[in-house]
Amino acid sequence: MPETDDLALLTDAARAAGEISRGYFQRAPKAWDKPGAAGPVTEADIAVNDMLEERLRAARPGYGWLSEESPDDAARLNAARAFVIDPLDGTRAFIEGDYAWAHALAVVDNGTVTAAAIYLPMTDKLYSAARGQGAHLNGARLAVSAADALDGATVLASRTNFEPWHWVEAQVPQVSRKFRSSLAYRMSLVGEGRFDAMLSLRPTWEWDVAAGSLVVEEAGGRVTDRRGAALRFNAAEPRVNGVVAAGPRVHNEITRRLV
Known part of the structure; x- marks a missing residue:
């Protein structure tokens, strides 16, 4: 194969x-x-x-x-x-x-x-x-975590992703936020089930998230852009509109609550 x-x-x-x-x-x-x-x-x-x-x-x-x-x-x-x-x-x-x-x-x-x-x-x-x-x-x-709610989840993200204007009615979710410099590593940790989600809400280069997206998906998670759209790679402009990676239930809640 x-x-x-x-x-x-x-x-x-x-x-x-x-x-x-x-x-x-x-x-x-x-x-x-x-x-x-x-x-x-x-x-x-x-x-x-x-x-x-x-x-x-x-x-x-x-x-x-x-x-x-x-x-x-x-x-x-x-x-x-x-x-x-x-x-x-x-x-x-x-x-x-x-x-x-x-x-x-x-x-x-x-x-x-x-x-x-x-x-x-x-x-x-x-x-x-x-x-x-x-x-x-x-x-x-690997398998993603079984978390079923965003509030109380452990999330890998920079602090700016939790500014009120990113969230519906400025209702910022109550999460345990952690950080790693490498986006690929953040996604791998979600695939490993050590963290419940990761997100990056600004335009993101394909090379930062392509490999990690497959690790999360093959571990049973979902990966999309910030609007919930599927990611496509090798585009003429090689950037995606942010990225959200998590188990299915937490992922759905994140994209539902984002502005």
Whole structure:
């Protein structure tokens, strides 16, 4: 099956990425700000991206390529399948010496994620998923939490997502809010069932959430944009209108209560 073959390719590449990034972590890597207030980048991001692009494109020359650290090539829009890659998700955490950063790799087939790998090198946590075959953490099957209400839920999100103007009648849900720098890791933690939901209400780059969306879905959860619409990937403008990921009941309540 192509999903299985692609998943094996992604997991091997994710671990190889970890070998590179560990060599830079907590060793004062060169870092700079990207133009247009697009956030920080380090020499580790670039080294990982270069390896992944060479390795993955050589293995699947017919696939398109979309990565945070590569110039966008419109040729990807003509490819039925494409890689959607965040070489190092959570660069701020990486720079600060926090372990909560990840390599996030996905394959998209006509807009739908079919294989995904998210690897946290410093804790050796490998989240993986293939369409129709479940989600796993280091080989153990994952399932989202059984929470059935938003109030009282544990939610991974930045503080700004709980400003009153985001919520119907300014009724902010009463949740236990936590944070991780990497969006891919946040989604993986929801798939693992350690947290009940995650949300990001601003426009979100595809590479931040493509891999994580499949992990959550294959663990039994739902992932949509902030309006409840299905996510599609490898778009000409590679951003989605926010993202909400949770078990089905909590997800439905979040999207119902958002403005």
